[in-house]
Amino acid sequence: xxxxxxxxxxxxxxxxxxxxxxxxxxxxxxxxxxxxxxxxxxxxxxxxxxxxxxxxxxxxxxxxxxxxxxxxxxxxxxxxxxxxxxxxxxxxxxxxxxxxxxxxxxxxxxxxxxx
Amino acid sequence: xxxxxxxxxxxxxxxxxxxxxxxxxxxxxxxxxxxxxxxxxxxxxxxxxxxxxxxxxxxxxxxxxxxxxxxxxxxxxxxxxxxxxxxxxxxxxxxxxxxxxxxxxxxxxxxxxxx
Numbered sequence: 001x002x003x004x005x006x007x008x009x010x011x012x013x014x015x016x017x018x019x020x021x022x023x024x025x026x027x028x029x030x031x032x033x034x035x036x037x038x039x040x041x042x043x044x045x046x047x048x049x050x051x052x053x054x055x056x057x058x059x060x061x062x063x064x065x066x067x068x069x070x071x072x073x074x075x076x077x078x079x080x081x082x083x084x085x086x087x088x089x090x091x092x093x094x095x096x097x098x099x100x101x102x103x104x105x106x107x108x109x110x111x112x113x114x115x
Numbered sequence: 116x117x118x119x120x121x122x123x124x125x126x127x128x129x130x131x132x133x134x135x136x137x138x139x140x141x142x143x144x145x146x147x148x149x150x151x152x153x154x155x156x157x158x159x160x161x162x163x164x165x166x167x168x169x170x171x172x173x174x175x176x177x178x179x180x181x182x183x184x185x186x187x188x189x190x191x192x193x194x195x196x197x198x199x200x201x202x203x204x205x206x207x208x209x210x211x212x213x214x215x216x217x218x219x220x221x222x223x224x225x226x227x228x229x230x
Binding site: 032034041042043044045046051090094101102103105107108 | 119146148157158160163165171206208210212216217218219220221222223224
């Protein structure tokens, strides 16, 4: 069965520092991967998605993620953190074994940005 | 462009009362998902509809929970009778038909408190 793990339920970075949020997946077939962001009192919003066209995927707000098949990883990065990046981040994988448009979400990583 | 619309945004009610949560998906989206989010359990998929038909309701906690989608533009999640442990944020999401890499679009959720 497919699954997603996110290392670190909480990450703190200083404003201007590199943001690195880790995601590892388990899938028996080439996966479709997503990163979502959730701001307080809002629903999840798509940051970016990997669909096999390119291993480095650029998303909104300066975020990007790199698909590494050998490491079964899809880590999210941003070169310079901004206060507005403080939010909950979810990695997700398409559940190809159950339904073609259902996804499995990771447990989430809460990002804090310290001024 | 209207997103997924959920109502009410907040609901406070007493244990034993019936609660109805409503969702209007994005026009043209044929997949609809109901999620529950809590601190303890994270984001849980409750039920998934495709073309108004329930495909996977394995996440529905118990018989007190029911969901319907009478047409392509409306869905309800009902809890009867409600219990304090049902307190959570409930999200509705929809996605476009077709390929497996379609992202889900979330509403802003209903924050439910059962006293």
